[in-house]
Amino acid sequence: MTERKVPLRTCVGCRGVKEKSELIRIVRTPEGEIRTDLSGKAAGRGAYLCPQRGCLELAIKKGGFARSLHMTLTAEQTENLRRELKEFEERDP
Numbered sequence: 001m002t003e004r005k006v007p008l009r010t011c012v013g014c015r016g017v018k019e020k021s022e023l024i025r026i027v028r029t030p031e032g033e034i035r036t037d038l039s040g041k042a043a044g045r046g047a048y049l050c051p052q053r054g055c056l057e058l059a060i061k062k063g064g065f066a067r068s069l070h071m072t073l074t075a076e077q078t079e080n081l082r083r084e085l086k087e088f089e090e091r092d093p
């Protein structure tokens with residue numbers, strides 16, 4: 001008998017717990033940049049988010065990123081995330 005452990009992560013938006021593979025990783029790089037990390041392997045502090053606009057907005061509104069990434073996102077970084085998530089949604093229907 002084999003037991004397969006599925007890694008679980010909490011979405012910083014809706015706070016729902018999901019399999020890591022269902023979420024996208026947002027990383028704060030050592031240079032202080034914020035970007036989506038589709039490989040899941042980039043160095044830096046990470047936060048996980050459902051690939052949905054609604055969860056992104058919730059995370060921005062409720063300070064989920066600030067809590068997970070230990071920084072406050074600038075307006076520019078917020079816009080970048082919105083754009084990257086939109087691209088992600090369009091790429092993966």
Ligand SMILES: [Zn+2]
Binds near residue numbers: 015
């Ligand atoms: Zn979510």
